[in-house]
Structure formats: C-alpha cells, structure tokens
Amino acid sequence: MPHVDGFMYPNEIELQWSVLIVLYPFITGLVAGAFILASLERVFNVQAVKPTYRLALLTALAFLLVAPLPLQLHLGHPERSFEMLFTPHTTSAMAMFGFVYLWYLMVVLLLEIWLDYRKELVLAARASRGLKRLLYRAITLGSDNISAASLRIDDRVGRIVTIVGIPSAFLLHGYVGFIFGSIKANPWWSTPLMPIVFLFSAIVSGIAAVLLLYIAISRLRRATIDLVCVDTVARYLYYAFLVDFSLEMLDLVHRIYEADESFRALDFMVKTRLFTSQIVLQIGLGTLMPLAILAATQLLRLAPATRIRLYVIGSVLTLTGILAMRWNVVIGGQLFSKSFLGYTTYKMSFATREGMLPAILVMLLPLAILAVLIKLLPPWEQPLALANQADAETS
Amino acid sequence: MKRSFKDVEHLVRLAACFLAALLVFAIARAALVPKDFGRYGHYRAGALMDVRSHPPKYAGRVRCAECHEDVIQTAAPSRHKNVSCEACHGPLLKHADDPEVAVAKPDGRAGCMRCHSARTGRPLSFLNIDAEEHSGTDPCSSCHKPHDPRPSEDDEVAADEKPGDKK
Amino acid sequence: MTATRRDFLVVGSRLLVMTAATAAALEHVLAETPEAVSTYKTAEHWWAMIIDLDKCIGAGHCVRACKEENDVIDEPMFFRTWVERYHIDMSDPDHPIVDSPNGGIDGFTEKYPEDSGKTFFVPKLCNHCKDSPCTQVCPVGATFVTEDGVVLVDKEYCVGCRYCIQACPYGCRYLDPRTQTADKCTLCYHRLTRGMVPACCEACPTGARQIADLKNPKDPAHEYLRTHKMQILKPQMATGAKVFYNGLDGAVR
DSSP states (O other): OOOOEEOOOGGGSSOSSOHHHHHHHHHHHHHHHHHHHHHHHHTTOOGGGGGGHHHHHHHHHHHHHHTHHHHHHHOSOGGGTTHHHHSOOTTOHHHHHHHHHHIIIIIIIIHHHHHHHHHHHHHHHHHOOHHHHHHHHHHTTTOOOOOHHHHHHHHHHHHHHHHHHHHHHHHHHHHHHHHHHTOTTOTTTOOTTHHHHHHHHHHHHHHHHHHHHHHHHHHHHTOOOOHHHHHHHHHHHHHHHHHHHHHHHHHHHHHHHHOOTTHHHHHHHHHTTTIIIIIIIIIIIIIIHHHHHHHHHHHSOOOHHHHHHHHHHHHHHHHHHHHHHHHHHHTHHHHBOTTSSEEOOOOOOSSSTTSHHHHHHHHHHHHHHHHHHHHHSOOSSSOHHHHHHHHHHHO | OOOOHHHHHHHHHHHHHHHHHHHHHHHHHHHHSOTTBTSSSSSBTHHHHHHHTSOOOOOOHHHHHHHHHHHHHHHTTSGGGGSOHHHHHOOOHHHHHOTTSOOOOOOTTHHHHHHHBOOTTSOTTSOOBOHHHHHTTOOGGGTOOSSSOOSSTTOOOOTTOOTTOOO | OOOOHHHHHHHHHHHHHHHHHHHHHHHHHHOOSHHHHSSOOGGGOOEEEEEETTTOOOOOHHHHHHHHHHTOOOSSSOOSEEEEEEEEOTTSTTSOEEEOGGGGBTBOOOOSOTTSSEEEEEEEEOOOOTTOHHHHHOSSSOEEEOTTSOEEEOTTTOOOOOHHHHHOTTOOOEEETTTTEEEOOOTTHHHHTTTOOOHHHHHOTTOOEEEEETTOTTOTHHHHHHHSOEEOSOGGGOOOOOEEEESOOTTOO
8 A cells, every 4th residue: 555644545556547647648748749849830830940841750650659558558458448549528628638639640640641741652552562562552541643733632631631620739738738737636737738738749749859869860861950940959958948938937927826725735745756757857957957948959059969859868867757747647646645634655566467567568559650650761861762772773 | 644544554553452451341340349239338238237247245234124124113112223234243144045054243343343432533423432431341332232332211302313413 | 992081090090009118118228327217317316425423432433334345455544534633733824734543434543632623534535526527527538427426436447547547636536556447536426326325324323414415305404404504625617516614724725
C-alpha cells in the first residue's frame, strides 16, 4: 500500500492513472505540434521551413499511430474499448475524443500525407517489383494517374485539408486538456485554462521534436542542415514557448492570488512531493533554461555550429520540460486528497502492464515506426524510385 | 482548365474506401452493441437485472420476527429494542431460509465492547463504560442479558426512546 | 363474395383486439426488464439516505455489513462505505485530524484525552447524486442513474478507464481488481427492489443510517427533513447529492 501522510479517503490511496496516462497527452501533443509546424509552410507559406514539412507529417503520423497504445495498456478491459465508438456517451469528453482522434487520423493526417506523396508513390509502384510493388499499389489505391491536372487537384485538395487540419489539430490536443480541465472534483485539473495550456505546450513539444529529429537525421544521413530552416523553426519554437510560459504563469499567479480552499494543500504538495518534477525539471531545466538558450540564439550573433548545438540542447530540455509538465498534471493531480488533508505516493512498478518498461517501449515505438515511414515515404528530395534509378546509373 | 474524370479518379477511389470503412463500422456496430442498450437511458437495460439479482445475505429484522417474536418482546422494554438482530449476529438470511443453519453467538464481551466501550466522539447520551473500571475482566453477560440488557427490571425506559436519544 | 361494411367492421375489430392482446403478451414475453415481471416499479420510488451524526457511535457495523452483503474485496483499502473520525483541537480548528483505520470496520481505538477538543464520526458512502458527475464522464454508458435515483455500474460493459473515479468529488468509487471494473455502493439496490433496507441501515445499532424513499408520502424521512437542519457533503459542487446529514460540522471535508 502506498505511504500516506495525513488523511486520504480510503478509495483515493491508490492512484488511478499511471505513467501511461502521462505519456498519452505527451504523444498526442507531439502530433498536434508537429502538424502545426507542417501547416506553417502549407497554409501560411513560410517557405523557410519546407525542408521539415514532410518529416513533420511523418513524425505526426508515427506518434499518432502509437497514441492509443498506452490507453489500451491501461484499460481494465481493452477488449471492450470499441464500446467508446459504438455507444459513445456524448457528455463524456473521453468518448467524443475517440471521434476527434479518428477524424484527425483519417481525414486530416493520412489524407494530407497521401496527397503529398502520391506522385512518388505511383512512380515507386511503377519501378518496383513483387511484394514492394503490391504494397505501393495498395497505398495508391491502384490509381496510376499522375498527370499534371491530377497533381494540381491534389494540391488544391491538400491545401483545403491542411486548412481544415489546423483547427482539427487544435481540437485534438485541446480536447485532451478538456478531459482534465472539466473535472470539477479535482482542483489541480479544473480550470478553463487547461485546454489552452495543453495546446500550447503541445505546439512547443511538437516543434522541438521535429527540430531535433531534423538535425539528428540530417547528421545521420550526412546531409547538410538547412540553416535558414532550423533558424526559422527555432524562432517559432521560441515564440510558442513564450506564449506557453505566459499561460502557465497566469495559471500559477491566479491560483496564488485567489488562494481558494485547495491552495494550501496544493502549494504544500508542489513544494514537497512535486519539487523535483515541477520546480526543477518543468520550470527550471524545462522552461527557463531552454527559453534563455533560444533567446540567446535570437539575440546574439552566434556561429552556425554553435547555434545548431544550442538548438539540440534547447530541444532536449524543452521536451523534458513538457514531459515533466504532463507528469505534474496527471500524477500531481492524484497525489493529494480531495479532503485536502493528506497525500499519497505513486509507486511506479517496472515490468508490469502499467510500469516503467512498457512506458519506455511506448516512447521508443514511434521512433521505430518513423524509421519505417522514412524508408517507405522518404521526406527528402530524391523519391525512392528515382533514387534507385540514380544508384543504378552511377554503379 | 478542362478536368476529366480520370484526373479525379483517385479521389473517387479514396472516397469509396471511406464509404467501405463506414459500412464495416455500421455492420460491426449493429452486431456488437447489446440489443437492450438505450432502452431506459444511455446504458444496457440488462444491467439493472444484473445488479438486482445479487443474492441478499442479511435477512432484516422483519424476517427474524417471523419466528423469534419472543426475543423481540424480550427486548421491547429495553434500549436494545431497536437494535437489529443482525447487528450482533451477522447476516442471517441463510438461517431464515433454513433454520438448521447455525446462528453465530457473539462474544459475551468483545461483541458488547464494539458499541459500549468509552471512545472519544461517542454522544454523551449513549451508554459508554470503561470496561476495566466497570467490570474488570468479567464478561458483560454475567450481569446483562444481551436481548434485555437492563440490569434490573426497574430500569425504566421510555417506550419510544432510541439509543442515543438525548436525555 | 363481396365484402360488406359489416364484414369489414367485424374483421377489423377482431384484428385490433388480437393485435393489442398480442402486443401486451409480446411485451411481457420479451421483457427482460424488472418492471414487467415483478411488483417493484422504478417509477414509484426516489431513493435517498438520511444520516444522523448525533447518533453515530463509530461502531463500524455498517462497514462490516456492507462488505459482507456485497462481497466487497477485503484487500487493499477499498470500501463502498466507510466511517471517518474527526478530531478538532479547538486551538487549531482549521486543521482537523481525521482517521479511518481500515475504513472503521473494527471501530476506532481510544486516542484522544477527554477534554482536548471536539470528536465525532462521519459515515460516508456514494451520495447517489441527482446530477452525478461520474455519470457525466463515463465514455461508454457503463454507469448510470436509474429512474428511482440510484447510481449503478454495469460490470459487463465497463471498460475500466477510471474516469468516473477521477470525477467523483467524494472518493466513493474504486476499481475492483477482481473484475477490473469500477465499483461502488449500490444502495443495496438488490435489497431495495425486494422491499428490504440496505445492509448498512439494517446493521447500524443506533439507527443513525436510514434509507428514505422520497416518493413515498408515508416515509418518515419527509417529516425528519422538515424538522432538522440538514446538509450534504460539498454542496458547492452542485452534484445533487442525496445523502443528507443531520448535525454535519462545517469542518467535514
């Protein structure tokens, strides 16, 4: 039994939502953020970030595919999870989220990727044989038409999809925030700011993730890093982070000022049980430090190599900070008693269904999927078929 | 710009895929959702019967009175008159259905102490004693019969006074 | 043979009667519902509970009876009903000391010297809220409020997401590790529908817990509610809680 200080209602002592539920908003946050970065180019014509466009879409897809996994591992009866789609309770944010997720996955993300890659996919289908050809034919739905007219239509439809996709991305992660923010029983969660804070921290984490992946993969491919691109992405990261930080500070100041009945209990909890994860990791290392680093890159004239190194450090710290924020919201919200008279502890096991091991695997799986996606749908200039042709010619 | 059907054909195929998926969804839904779902509200009507069919274990005082009216009468002039039989004897439905089933006899001291040992927080009007002061290590039953715990017949109790009523 | 108006009326009325009779019979046959096959009619009842804190002696009989009656799991700390003891030291009234050793199932041990403050017991259970927040958040419809005002859980349908447990302000829900579904007090619905009282009310030695049927004009609860100052827990949450406490101290959380 977890150790209790003070008094907790007997049924509150064991935590209900584990580290897997911490990962879920983190993963969906990365999805929303990566997509918004991609839409910067598509809808707002920020040409500078074009090199990250496809990578951002593939990153979003890789993480979105994994997103239901922590939930399934958590459910008492995952085999009944289809009930959420067949008999959704319309007053439940969790139920409606199932449809937001499906909508976003099928109508926005997959469609946009499909339309953007269709030409290369058809070319790849023409140029490959056997199982690979079958796979590409299946993905292109057997269509062989890549005439200029059809590609123009693709582009127009794609643009509409992206425009629709932006509010969909907002809805995707704003909804996750609402799932917490609408629980009046829990004062740590219940605030109208929650969906907005979640959304902006999602944007921050998504941009940071794509920035990091772009730099890392370019290094691995020994390709040159487009400096204008990373500088622009980093600038957007900085702006988004400033907004996110302001929102979180607003929530904090508001709580301290109003000091309602929950304040003393929550304040004590932050200063003791959440000190490392909130003060040190989320605020210190995870927000103030990357903000300072990003500010430095914006305000000082630094050599490209230094800037790239700082972007890497800044992104890693940012992602750590956003992950810590999810931890502090989910776990923190369950460490104190609703009687405001006590605290419990979270005992994270290792190799159980909801332990640290599956958590680590869940975080690594999207990277594996991304590697496969990059192989199937290369994000960079040379399409697969043409690359094979080029190789054949030079060898 | 002349647009031929060929140029949107791939989109038509995509739309067809979506429709097919929707159809699969509709069929699966019809097959998997329980038929009585939604009859009274957003829940499976059969759940009501599931909950109701749980077998009770406590018989209730009214049931005890069917055979043990004499005990009820014994307790009537005392403060135990409104204490349910099962408060001390535990669940008795099995016994009520089959009198051969034995009835637990509570310990002649521990059973009484659960309610009557002095604890901070007990209303002052409720008869509390410090066990050692009151009776040393003797069992309570040496002076008090559980069904009529009055130490003597002269102890008058108002007919409708419940335990815990303020004096 | 031509059909006359008379024929039409005869045949038509026969058909009508047969249809009505068949429909009634069919409904009876098809009904797996409680209403059609027993005398208990959900529409005739509206359940609530009255707890008189002036009478509670913290004996813990209710906790034990509930666990017995409903096969509530013993380990670890899960309770459908439990008793809390509040001790308020008058020199520090903002910080009550509360305990509930094993839910109060074995009563409470002597702890506080006689004159050091205010001590009392508070039994707690599901409040069977009229505007239940737990029902609002259930994603699949596995928890619901019945027509007679009892909040129940469908164990065959619950997916075990635990959202309802998070949404309950009173801490009355838990996840039953045996069924991996949410669980909580059912107000002994299986007893109410058989004309019996909940096990906790039956077992309480002082009669501090009383079931109330607010739709029954003869229920003594009406008179009691009229003549006593009653409170519910956490009224600011506007849950429409239906467990009414007499003598609830402001310090109770």
